[in-house]
Amino acid sequence: MATHYSRLQFKLKPPLQFKDFSFQFLVVNRELGKTVFKDEGNFDDHGFGKWFHIYQPNRLLMYxxxxRGEVIKTVTAKAYPEPxxxxxxxxKTTVEATKKAKENIKEIQIHDGEVAWYLIKKAEPVMTWSQRxxxxxxxxxxxxILKANNPHLSNLVSMGVLQSGQVVIIANSTTxxxxxxxxxxxxxxxxxxxxxxxxxxFDxxxxxxxxxxxYDALLRENTRIVGKTIFEENQHPLTIKFDQKEEKDGFFEQKMAVDGALSMAEGQSHRIYRIHGxxxxxxxxxxxxxxxxxNPKNFAQFKQKYASLYNQLDQESVKKFLRWDQSIKTNNMRRILKxxxxxxxxTYKGGIKDYVKKMGEIGKFASQxxxxGYVSIAADVVNSGVSVYEAAPEDKARTTVVETTKVGTGLIAGAVVSAIVVGLATGGTGLIVIGIVAASGAIATKGVSEISGYGVGEAYDYIDEIRNK
Structure with a gap:
């Protein structure tokens, strides 16, 4: 299915300003009534939000x-075939409402200020941090002002040292x-x-x-912690450990920036899932x-025949699935901030409220x-016209089950197919893409079969009946 696109243009009338508005973008599975993707962003000086790639245009799109952080309007949108x-x-506002808005904004300019927050990534002297x-x-x-707005930080003194995980409130006033x-x-x-x-x-x-x-990974319900044995003694052609050198391609210790955020590149990850599909x-x-x-004995020949696809995966994986974000994430106080x-x-990653709400869960996940050693991040659907499921190894009658147009589409909508595996790099702080697996295959063989999801068993039986006719 061809990629579609979505973008929202927001129009305002003075004295309202784009910097005071933001948006949350949601993609909803209509059948399940379930949000399958969400992201947040700001509008530029012309009222445009960022582009989103839509891989399943039949989904419900909402903005x-x-x-100032509070939802005032929800609108639906279309996915377009070209950007x-x-x-x-x-x-729209009435003349009276606009007049009132002017009065409110004038009041805000007098009595209000701009606020943002900063997450400390690595222990750093307060003076060094402020200069940066x-x-x-x-x-x-x-x-x-800085001290008054951060009463929770006893170490916010000239000779103090800020610690990883701490939050610093930055504002241009105390009111x-x-x-x-x-x-x-x-x-x-x-x-x-x-x-x-x-x-x-806890580290x-x-x-x-x-x-x-x-934060990104745990938004996906199919994210799992998996052991390193997932790639050991596993010669299945859909279990692929990337051939790479960490010092060349990894996101690890020497690349770790004091002021950088490691995120998932959604568009590129879809391409990896598609090639694997x-x-x-x-x-x-x-x-x-x-x-x-x-035949398991001839997997080497299978890999040789389809070497071009394996090479494409190896080229896409490390360089594009993860990305560094090293820039300001607020429109506030840009005149004083680098x-x-x-x-x-x-609006960025759920803001400070989500940080407080999820830091405990994320902290446990990070410790595990x-x-x-590894975390698998699975796609719900691979848009290549095929969905792959593999039974548990003890059930020899149920080998790889493939849903194709010959069997009929829609048999097991939304079941997990491919999972990208990310692990610790040398040094123990950074992450690196390790490989990709058939999620309900290789992972199931290592005791995490629940990743396949509800209803897969019935599908095996149904497809077996068709094969035996």
């Missing part, structure tokens, strides 16, 4: 428009309306962090350095015609990953 059309929403974040050296008044909530959340984050540090397995550096990646289809075709290449400072507002 939740926010004013030359987009959805438009005009925020702000364009100019802080004045005595600036320091007073901003949002400050009370920000300070409350920051205090809770500090308490949570202190509690998390009591766990002997604050690893947690903070990779927080954004874990093409391999699955080739394997199914060989198996259907009784070819010797589907562009390279990863200062955030409440360090102990076990």
């Amino acid at each position: 939740k428009i926010k004013y 030359n059309k987009w959805s438009l929403f005009e925020f 974040i702000f364009k100019k050296t802080l004045s005595v008044k600036d320091w007073e 901003a309306k949002e400050l009370s909530e920000y300070k409350k959340q920051a205090q809770q984050a500090q308490q949570n962090l202190e509690q998390m540090k009591k766990d002997k397995d 604050a550096d690893f947690f903070a350095q990779n927080y954004e990646f874990f 093409e391999l699955a289809q080739k394997y199914a075709e060989e198996q259907a015609k009784g070819s010797g290449l589907a 562009q390279s400072a990863l200062v955030r507002d409440n 990953l360090k102990i076990v």
Whole structure:
């Protein structure tokens, strides 16, 4: 199915300003009534949001428009076949409402200020941090404002050292309306962090350095912790460990930036899943015609025949699935903050509220990953016209089951197909893409068969009946 595109243009009338508005984008499975993807963003100076790639145009697309973090309007949108059309929403106000807005904004300019927050990624002296974040050296008044807005940080002194996982509130005043909530959340984050540090397995550096990646990964319900044995003694052609050198391609210790966020590149990850799906289809075709290449003894020959697809996977994997984000994530206070400072507002990765809410869960997940070694991130659907499922190894009658147009589509909608495996790089703080597997195949053989999802057993029986006719 061809890729479609979605983008929202937001129109405003003065005195309203784009910097006060943001949006949350949702993709909803209509049949299940379930959100399968979400992201957040800001509007540029012309009212445009960012482009989204839509791989299944029949999904429901929604934009939740926010004013200073609060949802004020939800609109639906269309997916277009080319990135030359987009959805438009005009925020209309009456003359009276506009007049009132002017009065409110005038009041805000007098009594309000701008607020953002910063996540400490690595232990760093306070003075070094301030010189890296702000364009100019802080004045005595600036320091007073910074300290007043961060009562939860006893180490926010000139000779102090900020610690991984801590939150710093940045504002241009002490009277901003949002400050009370920000300070409350920051205090809770500090308490949570202190509690998390009591766990002997918790690594604050690893947690903070990779927080954004874990945040993205855990939005997917099919993310799992898996053991390193997943690639050991496993010669299945759909289990692929990438041939790479960490010092060349990995996202690991020496690439870790004090001010960088490691995230998943959604568009590129889909391409990896698609290529893997093409391999699955080739394997199914060989198996259907009784070819010797589907025999476990001849997997080497199978890989040789389809070497071009394996090479494509190897080229796509490491370089494009993960990406570094090293730029400011708020429209507030840009005149005083450096562009390279990863200062955030409440639209980036759920804001400080989501950080407080999810840091405990993410902290445990990070600790488990360090102990076990790998995390698998699975696609719900591979858009190559094929879905692959593999039964547990003890059930010899149920080998690889492939849904193709010959069997009938829609048999097991939404079941897991491919999973990209990410693990620890040398040094123990960074991450690297290890390989890709047929999620309900290789992982199931290692005791995580629940990743296949509900209803797969019935599908095996149904397809077996068709094969035996």
